[in-house]
Amino acid sequence: MHNQDQALIFESSTPGRIGYSLPEMDVPELDLSSLLPEGYLRSEEPELPEVSELDIMRHYTALSRRNHGVDSGFYPLGSCTMKYNPKINENVARFNGFAHVHPLQDESSVQGALELLYDLQQHLIEITGMDEVTLQPAAGAHGEWTGLMMIRAYHEANGDLKRTKVIVPDSAHGTNPASATVAGLETITVKSNEFGLVDLDDLKRVVGEDTAALMLTNPNTLGLFEENIVEMAEIVHAAGGKLYYDGANLNAVLSKARPGDMGFDVVHLNLHKTFTGPHGGGGPGSGPVGVKADLIPYLPKPVITKRGEEFVFDYDRPQSIGRVKPYYGNFGINVRAYTYIRSMGPDGLKAVTEYAVLNANYMMRRLAEYYDLPFDKHCKHEFVLSGRRQKKLGVRTLDIAKRLLDFGYHPPTIYFPLNVEECIMIEPTETESKETLDSFIDIMIQIAKEAEENPEIVQEAPHTTVVGRMDEATAARKPILKYQKA
Numbered sequence: 139m140h141n142q143d144q145a146l147i148f149e150s151s152t153p154g155r156i157g158y159s160l161p162e163m164d165v166p167e168l169d170l171s172s173l174l175p176e177g178y179l180r181s182e183e184p185e186l187p188e189v190s191e192l193d194i195m196r197h198y199t200a201l202s203r204r205n206h207g208v209d210s211g212f213y214p215l216g217s218c219t220m221k222y223n224p225k226i227n228e229n230v231a232r233f234n235g236f237a238h239v240h241p242l243q244d245e246s247s248v249q250g251a252l253e254l255l256y257d258l259q260q261h262l263i264e265i266t267g268m269d270e271v272t273l274q275p276a277a278g279a280h281g282e283w284t285g286l287m288m289i290r291a292y293h294e295a296n297g298d299l300k301r302t303k304v305i306v307p308d309s310a311h312g313t314n315p316a317s318a319t320v321a322g323l324e325t326i327t328v329k330s331n332e333f334g335l336v337d338l339d340d341l342k343r344v345v346g347e348d349t350a351a352l353m354l355t356n357p358n359t360l361g362l363f364e365e366n367i368v369e370m371a372e373i374v375h376a377a378g379g380k381l382y383y384d385g386a387n388l389n390a391v392l393s394k395a396r397p398g399d400m401g402f403d404v405v406h407l408n409l410h411k412t413f414t415g416p417h418g419g420g421g422p423g424s425g426p427v428g429v430k431a432d433l434i435p436y437l438p439k440p441v442i443t444k445r446g447e448e449f450v451f452d453y454d455r456p457q458s459i460g461r462v463k464p465y466y467g468n469f470g471i472n473v474r475a476y477t478y479i480r481s482m483g484p485d486g487l488k489a490v491t492e493y494a495v496l497n498a499n500y501m502m503r504r505l506a507e508y509y510d511l512p513f514d515k516h517c518k519h520e521f522v523l524s525g526r527r528q529k530k531l532g533v534r535t536l537d538i539a540k541r542l543l544d545f546g547y548h549p550p551t552i553y554f555p556l557n558v559e560e561c562i563m564i565e566p567t568e569t570e571s572k573e574t575l576d577s578f579i580d581i582m583i584q585i586a587k588e589a590e591e592n593p594e595i596v597q598e599a600p601h602t603t604v605v606g607r608m609d610e611a612t613a614a615r616k617p618i619l620k621y622q623k624a
């Protein structure tokens with residue numbers, strides 16, 4: 139372990155100490171007062187830390203060690219797929235021909251980059267079972283919105299203007315209803331049954347002439363595969379609606395089942411989850427969207443296509459919903475995903491799913507003795523426990539999450555999905571070894587025992603981190619982002 143208590147250097151500023159050197163000015167000095175309105179001119183020197191270059195180096199290195207990432211430890215954050223990001227992806231993304239292309243270069247001079255994007259589209263078409271794919275959206279939620287805008291455009295083109303409702307199960311990812319709203323559509327919630335799956339009777343009740351689409355997260359946020367998909371597809375299609383598949387967590391079904399074969403019309407993927415784009419700090423991401431043939435006219439433009447031996451941007455798409463991202467999507471993440479797919483191969487991708495599901499089920503079964511398991515079924519890539527047994531002892535799920543920090547683990551997702559009391563959503567991912575899974579399980583068991591025997595140690599956790607329990611609401615609403623002189 140590193141020394142967490144090491145003081146951050148910025149707080150020990152020494153007047154006159156300098157950490158940089160600039161060359162002599164070789165242009166005339168500007169008179170700023172002639173350029174800026176008076177109110178914007180400083181009257182005093184800014185108060186900045188005065189430190190040496192070495193001090194700055196140590197400051198940022200110390201800060202970086204306070205961060206938790208997949209490269210530093212286990213990160214079982216449910217629904218986020220914090221799995222290992224292979225370093226070969228980084229090497230390939232740094233190739234000059236990829237890293238140094240300019241987005242405004244003529245297509246004839248970036249044929250290699252376009253070929254990679256075109257090829258990636260073909261792989262994703264194969265993986266999802268759809269007819270065409272766009273790589274423009276920059277995140278999962280952005281993909282959802284793009285897909286819904288295409289569905290909207292499709293209904294409008296058919297003069298079907300009353301289709302304004304999107305049916306979203308209560309076990310869906312939280313971004314789904316948000317995307318529907320931003321796309322100008324209205325969300326209708328459909329309930330889960332006692333098995334944690336979409337209640338078909340409730341679905342039949344809400345579906346109708348105003349249905350634009352059903353948006354299904356599969357596996358749902360309980361980590362459960364929706365067993366009645368074919369029936370759901372029939373119900374929604376019979377009513378004239380489209381079927382949207384939230385495929386952010388495709389590592390649960392990759393190379394085993396394809397949304398296209400299940401009857402879905404639109405699917406989005408999260409290349410920054412399943413396909414190993416690093417996403418610890420919130421981005422950049424890539425959320426490609428696949429569609430069936432009747433939605434192809436509405437794809438965002440330009441569409442990357444092949445004409446003869448040449449790769450080109452096709453702007454001649456009169457029914458397109460337009461561009462959804464400047465330039466061509468987050469190219470670097472697409473390069474990483476492409477590298478991942480090519481280096482894994484079809485058998486490797488099949489193994490991904492098998493290990494993701496095996497790891498989650500192994501962990502779920504071993505923990506089920508110590509924590510409540512609200513849905514006692516085989517899970518897919520993740521599973522959900524409830525901390526209600528511990529809550530009766532005065533230990534909340536939040537306390538359990540904080541206690542995990544003492545052992546160097548990133549906590550799981552907590553209090554989501556909302557339909558499980560004191561929810562703990564764990565996604566081990568396929569890249570972790572059995573030893574890592576066992577160590578985490580042992581600590582979770584230890585915490586369950588502490589809740590019974592010594593609840594204070596859990597309630598007051600974390601004990602070993604630089605900062606203890608924070609007032610999270612104030613930290614988010616009134617963050618101190620400026621250097622404050624000690």
Ligand SMILES: *Cc1c(COP(=O)(O)O)cnc(C)c1O
Pocket residue numbers: 217218277278279280311313355384386387408423425
């Ligand atoms: C992560 C996730 C999303 C949202 O993806 P972002 O890239 O964070 O916008 C949507 N659905 C599911 C199931 C997810 O896990």
